Amino acid sequence: MDYNPLAPGVIENPYPYYAELRNKAPVAWIEPLQAWAISRYADVDFALRNPQIFSSSEFTKQTLGDLNPVPEVPWILDMNPPDHTRLRKLVNKGFLPRLIRNLEPRVQEITRQLVASLKSQTEGDLVSALSGPLPTMVIAEMLGVEPERLDDFKRWSDDVVLGTSRPSDEVIRTRVRQSGAALRNYFERMIERRRTDPGEDVITALVRAEEEHEMLSAAEILALAVLLLLAGNETTTNLIGNAVRNLLRHPEELAKVRADRTLVPSLVEEVLRYESPVQLIPRLTAREVELEGGKIPADATVFLLLGAANRDERKFLEPDRFDVTRNPQDHVGFGYGIHYCLGAPLARLEGRIALDSLLFDCPPFTCTREHLPQIASLIVRGVQTLPLHFAA
Ligand code: HEM
DSSP states (O other): OOOOTTSHHHHHOOHHHHHHHHHHOSEEEEGGGTEEEEOSHHHHHHHHHOTTTEEOTTHHHHHTGGGOSOTTSOOGGGOOTTHHHHHHHHHHHHSHHHHHHHHHHHHHHHHHHHHHHHHTSSEEEHIIIIITHHHHHHHHHHHTOOGGGHHHHHHHHHHHHHGGGOOOOHHHHHHHHHHHHHHHHHHHHHHHHHHHSOOSSHHHHHHHOEETTEEOOHHHHHHHHHHHHHHHHHHHHHHHHHHHHHHHHOHHHHHHHHHOGGGHHHHHHHHHHHTOSBOEEEEEESSOEEETTEEEOTTOEEEEEHHHHTTOTTTSSSTTSOOTTOOOSSOOTTOOGGGOOTTHHHHHHHHHHHHHHHHHSSOOEEESOSOOOBOOOSSBOOBSOOEEEEOO
């Protein structure tokens, strides 16, 4: 069938294409990508649970290609056991659980400031005023980026993310390369400094992280720092944006959350399912494999369509209904298995705090534009801008 994830019609609304794929071609060869795509929940779930068959070794090759700013080491996303197991153990240790819990008051504070400025005018863009800056400011602080470098940092990060849309325009490609080099240079110097001048940040934790006398190499830390920045920015921005957009499209669901604040965490899970910020992830088959939907040969690139699996009627009741009370626990919006999103607790925290503040600290709002252009990306789904009008 005629499915190309980069075609404007698909970027606008992929869901009818996903339904057709699930029903007519659950294992489909996608000519423009020179790859297979799987769309049913059962098959995506099988692939995520079987990394020995569905290898991750081509992740950055398929997503960043020759625009990868740290090509000399595999990224954690590219790794398979046992290398992945070792690195993930080190990163888990140096990184999230303790830090995230301690972070809540700071995420609240940053959100309060951004929301105050957003609602101080009657009209404002959610993306540029809140959902964009919030994750960048939080991760920048976690990584120990100086506040005065935030604008550079955001620009570099946005440019490198542009590289995941497979740009062919040489002007854009040059910009992506230059920003990648600047980001790299910035982190290299920071990693060196933290060795002699440790701080309370994630880079210091990664420099110190040790597991059975093994430490991370400078290049591994560099790739992780860049990934933490890239993986957590546009994705979380789109979680918040997709939530607001769908609440405005479904006023009855908005009314339910406004009437019961405890529904905010369930709203976050439903957005991760219904309008997944990460729509697809690549794998490479280590051998021929027979799935529910059909057979895939060995050495084949396969895109797991998370956004399609999360709308599979074989798995979810009325999957095309946006239901803020559903609280789905088994969506694959953060993936599953060994590569399950490292930043999930942070993304959930930021999503909950931002949405709670928008719904309960602001006057009621509407969207001032009929048509909202989508980001032209292979991987992420979200709107470029979301102009809001606040009631007086
Ligand atoms: C709503 C926001 C987010 C979404 C939807 C999301 C989605 C995902 C998905 C689907 C994967 C699995 C990739 C795979 O299996 O190949 C993943 C992995 C990952 N995510 Fe997230 N992510 C989000 C936020 C974040 C944040 C805030 C961070 C960090 C600050 C982060 C860091 C990572 C890392 C490091 C991995 C790789 C883990 C590994 O390979 O073991 N993500 N994410």
